[in-house]
Ligand code: SF4
């Protein structure tokens with residue numbers, strides 16, 4: 001696919017990746033309310049500094065402004081959204097309807113996820129839908145886009161133009177399975193992958209080595225997930241409380257080793273060193289920066305990571 | 315077997331409020347084995363109800379009777395004379411949801427109340443511990459998953475797991491809940507059958523979304539049957 005130049009959605013992100021340039025994407029969590037200004041405020045820091053911005057979908061199972069609505073606000077603000085959709089909250093009818101609506105209004109990238117279990121959120125006893133899973137969702141979007149057919153097989157008029165993204169967590173076990181799962185997502189139709197936040201570089205190098213060996217990285221664009229640590233507390237929380245997160249002790253020690261008022265800068269330093277390595281890592285095509293509730297730091301991080309200015313494809 | 319759990323006493327008490335003569339019907343099959351609604355549980359619950367109502371100054375006359383299976387007309391018929399003579403103003407059932415409905419249906423003029431919450435199809439893991447294993451989805455995939463049910467045991471009912479939340483062999487929802495897909499992976503690996511889950515499992519059609527009827531081959535529904 002890396003060699004294939006025809007555009008599937010024509011999104012900015014797709015153009016940058018297909019031209020062989022190193023992509024840099026960001027993230028924006030919609031507000032827990034209807035305040036448009038909250039979205040605009042966050043968007044301000046991302047504009048011009050990232051190629052596309054993930055708009056999360058009821059992230060951590062907390063109710064927020066819907067991801068497609070926030071995606072449209074992002075478009076108004078001059079950002080390109082990467083519309084996230086989880087399988088937890090909608091059945092196949094609602095999903096297909098939203099994919100069509102999103103495409104009609106200019107959304108060109110989407111990220112297909114299973115979604116965190118509702119148990120973690122603010123409505124823990126909600127009924128989880130999971131009508132289809134993330135891999136089936138990827139396949140459904142691909143079918144709608146490339147074959148012009150609904151999941152049912154019926155014809156649709158005006159295929160949605162979407163650059164299809166999927167997630168990968170190289171750190172969840174069993175480790176050997178993670179490459180197979182990546183292969184399944186590619187076979188289902190994923191055009192690009194955004195990984196879980198990476199802290200254990202050794203394990204990630206091994207994951208990419210295996211993915212290279214299987215030829216997977218020639219068939220999909222991989223964006224390495226980076227989240228700078230803001231504090232020692234955050235690092236410990238990520239290590240102990242967040243399922244599927246792998247934070248080596250070295251990271252915590254390094255943060256503990258600097259003056260208190262330097263910890264967040266050290267977190268950014270670590271992130272930038274990682275980004276430097278990703279730029280030359282075979283099989284990695286970009287970075288996905290998840291600066292959670294730290295959007296205002298994105299310009300600074302992007303500058304320090306030397307990923308500016310961002311390319312402006314035609 | 316089908317497992318159930320007795321409802322909280324306050325809820326049972328509230329349902330029976332105002333009723334003075336009640337028959338509590340137990341079931342001798344699944345709910346008896348899982349210690350929720352057999353002869354013994356009927357007797358215990360009745361004593362509790364009697365005592366509380368007495369203390370409240372609202373005495374109740376409550377009888378107990380446990381039949382072999384409440385999901386079977388043949389056994390239910392046993393209750394006909396008892397109920398006719400007893401002139402009960404309410405019935406209570408300690409059978410599973412299926413049994414309770416069959417009882418209610420047989421005596422449509424008498425209010426019938428459930429004394430248990432039916433929880434699923436489970437195995438007996440240890441005395442008093444039952445683990446749900448099947449949601450009776452109508453399209454069994456155990457052949458593909460090494461005999462472990464993803465519909466029931468995976469918190470998201472995924473068909474292409476394990477997902478990215480798998481945590482040291484446990485599900486992302488709790489360190490006490492084994493990840494079904496991790497177990498599926500391990501079992502299939504041990505059988506050298508990982509190919510079975512390397513293929514994409516396509517979106518399935520749910521055929522449990524309307525009330526299901528099952529007529530075994532060679533049989534047909536009796537005509538004009540009242541239900
Ligand atoms: S797949 Fe699971 S829920 Fe469906 S019939 Fe088999 S065991 Fe039961």
Ligand code: SF4
Nearest residue numbers: 468475477485486493
């Ligand atoms: S961790 Fe395992 S059991 Fe839990 S949702 Fe993911 S695949 Fe299912």
